[in-house]
Amino acid sequence: MKLHMILSIISILFILNLSACSKEEIKYDGEPLKIAVIGDLPELNNEKIHFESISLKELSEDTVQISTNYDAIMITPLMFEEASNDRFVEVYTSTKIPFIFFDSEKRNLPFTNGGLTYESARWESLKNGSHTTIYLSDINANREDAWYFYLNDKKELDVLYKEIFEKVEML
Template structure:
């Protein structure tokens, strides 16, 4: 009986030291790949990495498809700009870019941005993704990405983690 109590005590002490029931956060793997140059419509992301440079552009500048495609590795549209980004006139721009475009903070995936008769407000919510990426490969093929946040929680840590994963996808397309 005494051995059993000692074993039980040791087991409890060991398990309590392991943090049972506590959320175990994996460390964020910082992007360390190729240098990237990203155009941003909206507020610049709060990320500082030597190999990632952000430049603010306007929707008017985005319409110069060849210049944007040759000057940047990707375009990010921040959620504060979705009321403009979903306008029908930009569908042709997004689908003509030869670099991927990412919609940061979307609850509707890429759908309202690449279908002409759909606005952001009219599009169905698509649970899970916080960022949607889109790249038109040719007239009939496209590629898209969805990036979820850990535990579906919008925290600085989770957003930074999603950004790191996006940087990796962009670098793999180069």
């Protein structure tokens, strides 16, 4: 009976340890960031990064409030096709915080240009090898900028996230 109880306790502790380690540790130590996410929430472990799920509808209905409450907006592959609809182009090109198009092989182009969707945008013409793009538009200065982040055999995903968060902090 005691052996059974000890094994049960060890099993529970093992499972708790696994679940605690399931989130990827990100070594970002800059200013705290609050990031709105459209799509899948990243499973990251860093007390300075706070993700909050929002919808495309929320984004398009209240860009001023979202720009005030968040440091950036991340869009993940789950939502690329819907997020690339022409009705959102103006949102991306007029909102004053950075958009992170995470794991977008087609960069920001299907989202910030009318007449394209993520599915219809020709991959070959958009290929630059980047993994993620941060896009920021400043309509008052008549300018738009994009920063590209690369993931390869030598760079781990946690390093990529750290670079993205450091750029968002700078912006």
